[in-house]
Amino acid sequence: MLLTGKKTAIIGGGPGGLTLARLLQQRGAEVTVFERDTDRTARQQGATLDLHDESGLRALTEAGLLAAFQQHYRPGADKIRLTDGQANILYDQHQETDAATFGHEHFRPEIDRGPLRDLLLDSLQPDTIVWDSQLLGLEPLAEGWQLRFRNGTTAYADLVVGADGANSKVRPLVTPTQPFFTGFTVVEGNVYEAVRHAPAMAALVQGGKVFALDGKQSIIISAKGDGSISFYTGQRTSEAWVQESGINFQNPQQVAQWFAHDFADWHPIWRELVATDQAYFVPRPQYCMPLNQHWDAQPNLTLLGDAAHLMPPYAGEGVNMAMLDALELSNCLTSPAFSSTREAIAQYETEMRRRAAEAAHMSIVSMEELHSPNGIAWMSQVVSPILSN
Ligand SMILES: Cc1cc2nc3c(=O)[nH]c(=O)nc-3n(C[C@H](O)[C@H](O)[C@H](O)COP(=O)(O)OP(=O)(O)OC[C@H]3O[C@@H](n4cnc5c(N)ncnc54)[C@H](O)[C@@H]3O)c2cc1C
Structure with missing residues (x-):
């Protein structure tokens, strides 16, 4: 060898x-x-x-x-709910019977x-x-x-x-x-003990994943096995946005202010994600090789x-x-x-x-696509083959 x-x-x-x-x-x-x-x-x-x-x-x-x-994956955690910015559920895989399992090309265990x-x-x-x-x-x-x-x-x-x-x-x-800057920045967050600190979000995510899209921004949420929920917001920004915004992402009040401003068109229910100090937040400008x-x-x-x-x-x-x-x-x-x-x-x-x-x-x-006016239609097509197979 x-x-x-x-x-x-x-x-x-x-x-x-x-x-x-x-x-x-x-x-x-x-x-x-x-x-x-x-x-x-x-x-x-x-x-x-x-x-x-x-x-x-x-x-x-x-x-x-x-x-x-197979001992450690989380059955059901792959189930997706697709919503708009007003938290209307447009697709719900929790309503589908499980067709896929190990060995199936569409099975994506979490x-x-x-x-x-x-x-x-x-x-x-x-x-x-x-x-x-x-x-x-x-x-x-x-x-x-x-x-x-x-x-x-x-x-x-x-x-x-x-x-x-x-x-x-x-x-x-x-x-x-x-790597080059892609034009988007993600703010990653994690809310500990979500049932207590973000109950409406915990109910919405229901142990699985939520893709929320409004035509220009996104919030993607996943439930974790330790009872926390992790999420990341997505939006177009300049490369230097994190520095130029002056936001201290270790300060929950400043994060809440940023979210209320930038996601002002979204239903207030999403603000739960940034309304607790039992959380951490990390901004991540998105680069690609x-x-x-x-x-x-x-x-x-x-x-x-x-x-x-x-x-x-x-x-x-x-x-x-x-x-x-x-x-x-x-x-x-x-x-x-x-x-x-x-x-x-x-x-x-x-x-x-x-x-x-x-x-x-x-x-x-x-x-x-996810951050375009076509985002919901596009994501529906991505999810549909999973639903029908
Ligand atoms: C918000 C977000 C969501 C994501 N969601 C998904 C998803 O759903 N599915 C998916 O497939 N991917 C996802 N990814 C991408 C995924 O996390 C990475 O592609 C993956 O972790 C890459 O694995 P890796 O082993 O190459 O590197 P990493 O996971 O980054 O591991 C690198 C390791 O190297 C160590 N390290 C770093 N620098 C040094 C050093 N100088 N010396 C010694 N050790 C060092 C680090 O501590 C770390 O342990 C996501 C990423 C982000 C930011």
Whole structure:
């Protein structure tokens, strides 16, 4: 095997990095994951994730983790309600009988980020993860790389995989290409104990998901297993909106004022999402890597997931692409078909860029449509095949 006798370092223990670590360990490779979080109890923030049959679920199946996933996913959490800005329910999957299950191309089971990370972590050999290891930089050394971490330590690896997400420190050593601003900003929020702190929203979301659209803005809400609801608003902004608005997103009163102003045309019921201090809010300007990226493969350095192909979340593909990258990269690096790691990486990267460009295109189209006057009709069509299959 190409990796025999080599040390592989994966930078970042997100879904992509951990899936790769599991798959490579299954095939006998020596792998270490360097993760910025201080330990495994660091809270996993963000919306729930729906895994797709041909990508995320396929990677978990190959990793021998489908049974673990089936224990931890949240049946019913994939059910969508589509509403307008006045909270009128236009489509309701809760009224439909379940047709799809595992193995069905339209089945997209939801899992919270925490349980997904836990099941991947539990599948790894002891001491695979080195916590509290925020990569600052890497320099060529011998045939590999010397890694430098914020905690003052260094490490050597023969092969480095950058799985360190949107603001990857590894990416600039692979490609000079920068992500571009898409024209939209998302404000992500999470309301703890939603039944108590946002009861009308908890009732509306009913353990599933809500897509609320008014022709130019959106609110997407998901229920989480810990009783909280997470959501993200979407709207067109300038790139510098977060700084120029002067809003302190750690101050709930300022967030409530912003929402009341910018979502003034929406029914007041939505204000519950920002009316509590039992919540957190994070503004996220939406960036995307160009769809026509290209670079020459290196023998000892590559990227996966958001590090390689950051895209907005509107196609629900980011985590699925990251996990499929992990599967494809592990297949290439352990295949007897390649005579060098450069060849294996080149094959992986060519396919990865092609897949990612398709997903990013879908995501940009979806983002534009959802925030257009045609948004409700467009989303109805996206939901209908799920309803009728
Ligand atoms: C609001 C929102 C909603 C989303 N909804 C969905 C959805 O429904 N479906 C979907 O498929 N995708 C969704 N996504 C996208 C999805 O979250 C990402 O595509 C996915 O998490 C990418 O996985 P990853 O492993 O590549 O990177 P990440 O999940 O970002 O993981 C990167 C890891 O690297 C670590 N790290 C970062 N920098 C360093 C460093 N310098 N040194 C060491 N470690 C480091 C981080 O702590 C993290 O653990 C959403 C994103 C957002 C913002």
